Each structure stands twice: as structure tokens, then as C-alpha cells.
Amino acid sequence: MNPLTWIMGALSMWIVVLGVNDLRLSLAVVVLAQIVALLRVHNVAVLASTALLAIPVLVSMMLIHMPYSTDGWLVALALTARFSALMSVFLLAATAITIPELVKSLYRWPKLAYIVGSALQMVPQGKHTLATIRDANALRGRSTKGPVQAVKYVGLPLITHLLSAGASRAIPLEVAGLDRPGPRTVLVEVVEGRVEKHLRWLLPLSAIGVVLWL
Incomplete structure (x- = not known):
């Protein structure tokens, strides 16, 4: 996919996760991100990095919330799941994108x-x-x-x-004429289908719609 599609997809998932703020949704996003990372990107670094980031966050959230509430463990779990969902999506996009392709997509x-x-x-x-x-x-x-x-x-x-x-x-x-006006071209453009191009701009709008609907 085009690097901009990965970025828009990650941004849209951030909108949904933060807007809905539901434990089950956050856990679902974490699982979905790991599946996409394994099947699409073929990289286990997303899973390992998410786990390394989530463990200290869970411990700190438990120390903060559990002593002062009977449901403190649930609050700590929800906050950790939300953080893990955001980081999973970010790490997935960062793993799938390469710097040359990202720069070429912004030509x-x-x-x-x-x-x-x-x-x-x-x-x-x-x-x-x-x-x-x-x-x-x-x-x-x-x-x-x-x-x-x-x-x-x-x-x-x-x-x-x-x-x-x-x-x-x-x-x-x-x-190279960076300051000169006019369009720029590249010898080999980043692959991008017509459906993907339109879908990329619909993802944030769909995410906002999901948040308003839920």
C-alpha cells in the first residue's frame, strides 16, 4: 500500500480508539494490528515492541489506581489496553513504511x-x-x-x-530546483490504485462517523 494510506489508517484508528474509549474495542485493535503485522508486513517486532511498552504502563497504572478504588484494576487494564492499541497501530504503520517510499509519495x-x-x-x-x-x-x-x-x-x-x-x-x-514553481515528477511512482486513493481520504471521515454513532 501507499505509505500515506498506512498513515491515514493509523490516524483513523487513533480517532476510533480515543473517541469510543472502550476496553473491548482497544483489545480488538491490538489483536487486529498484530495479525496484520504478521500476515501483511511479516514482522514480529510490532508484537514484541507493544509488549515491552505495555508491561511498564500496566504496572504503573495498577500502582496509581488500584489502591484508591475497588475497580482500580479494571481502570488500569482499560488504560493499558488503550495505550497498547494506539502503540500497536503506530508501530504497524512505522514498520510498513520506508523512508524512500514515504518521501516519493510526497513528491x-x-x-x-x-x-x-x-x-x-x-x-x-x-x-x-x-x-x-x-x-x-x-x-x-x-x-x-x-x-x-x-x-x-x-x-x-x-x-x-x-x-x-x-x-x-x-x-x-x-x-535540483526545489524552490522553483511547477509540478514534480518521479521516475518510479509509489504503487497506488484508484480505489485506495479515494479510500485513504474516506478513512478519517469514517472513523469520525463511527465515534459519533457509538
Whole structure:
């Protein structure tokens, strides 16, 4: 599916889960998200990540609500189920989407595509730069322990590299005509059927309708 369809689907499920706020619905969304992740995306990371996030939330909700109410365990379960449903849908969409496909699907809005792509790539680029800086300090025998050393030998080089990398992309973007008016095209578009295109925009409206109906 088109990455925008995954995003709209996740947004629609968030509207339904938060709007209806029912324990049975939240549990159903969790189960449905795991089934889709296994059958459609072929990834068990959604199930594992949801469980790792849900366990501490359940414990904290029980500590907060159980001592003050006889139905505290039910409140804790409902809140945890709602959180798990929201995270399951988010993780499913994040797993199914790749950054290149998402950026390509936004080619009609080139500036938005660049902002989204840069923001999503900043985390992996930052991790790679951080690992390089640590390796360089280790090769020089330089200690980075302590707040002063960490800021001086890790923090400042990391920020400087990220800023310079962002500035170095200005010339290629100008050459590519990012600021010029007119439509953009791609060599290979992201697959998208006509039914899917219309359905994607109907999903949030349907979600709002379900909330109002229930």
C-alpha cells in the first residue's frame, strides 16, 4: 500500500480508539494490528515492541489506581489496553513504511517531502555520526567521561557535523530546483490504485462517523 494510506489508517484508528474509549474495542485493535503485522508486513517486532511498552504502563497504572478504588484494576487494564492499541497501530504503520517510499509519495509537495525525509533520517544519521566520533576519540586515547569531556569531545562535534551536513545539502537542492514553481515528477511512482486513493481520504471521515454513532 501507499505509505500515506498506512498513515491515514493509523490516524483513523487513533480517532476510533480515543473517541469510543472502550476496553473491548482497544483489545480488538491490538489483536487486529498484530495479525496484520504478521500476515501483511511479516514482522514480529510490532508484537514484541507493544509488549515491552505495555508491561511498564500496566504496572504503573495498577500502582496509581488500584489502591484508591475497588475497580482500580479494571481502570488500569482499560488504560493499558488503550495505550497498547494506539502503540500497536503506530508501530504497524512505522514498520510498513520506508523512508524512500514515504518521501516519493510526497513528491507533489517537494518542500514537505524534504522536511519529512530530513527529519526521519536525522536519527540514523546522528547515530552513525555519534559512533564515528566515539571511535575517533577511542583511537586517540581521549576520555569522554564526565560532563565537560562529553560536551567538548562528543556533543560539539556531533552538533557541528549535523549542522554542516544540513548546510551542504543546500547546493544540490538548489541545483535540483526545489524552490522553483511547477509540478514534480518521479521516475518510479509509489504503487497506488484508484480505489485506495479515494479510500485513504474516506478513512478519517469514517472513523469520525463511527465515534459519533457509538
